Amino acid sequence: MVDEDPVVTNPDHYAVLWENDRVRVLEYFDTPGATTTPHVHPDSVLVALTSFRRRLFLNDEHVDVELAAGRAVWLPAQRHAGLNIGDSDTRTILIELKGESGAVESADLGPDFG
């Protein structure tokens, strides 16, 4: 779907649940201390199924994100890697939107909490 598709770069963490012509829906799972390699997300909605704390990083930038179970946030198209810095598992649903996304380079790291 995209270069550095997380399902390809980090298959232990990302899996495709299903897709159609408008969206591709992924599930993400990790445990405390787990990290991913850099990968690219298109414009997406992230729904947290568990509460978690994680660090998103790229080059020498990083942002720490804390989300409560049940929160739904906008993840603008971006390239990043992730690290579970909490003491609980992370489980999220990612709804990737098909069609034109924002430029990967233009977004701040992490979700846009609006």
Next chain:
Amino acid sequence: MVDEDPVVTNPDHYAVLWENDRVRVLEYFDTPGATTTPHVHPDSVLVALTSFRRRLFLNDEHVDVELAAGRAVWLPAQRHAGLNIGDSDTRTILIELKGESGAVESADLGPDFG
């Protein structure tokens, strides 16, 4: 947003969490026995935050749906009303996709489990 927008027809159950130019994100909540009036959904992804059983109905048609917490399903554009036929609260996130949806009349009632 649409005629029979559920946020307008059933404000006790549906609330807008946030929106941008690509999606509008709703939260739905009800308790056992609660019912809605008919309303219209555009093409949407539904994420179940709780396990639930509900009946979706329109005119003399109905379908009973059971979803486990954490499931994410496609809800093609449709008009329906809902009734919580389970013994637990229902809490879901609905990601409504902006842009052209399928015809409301063409979809079967309820989610498309693929």
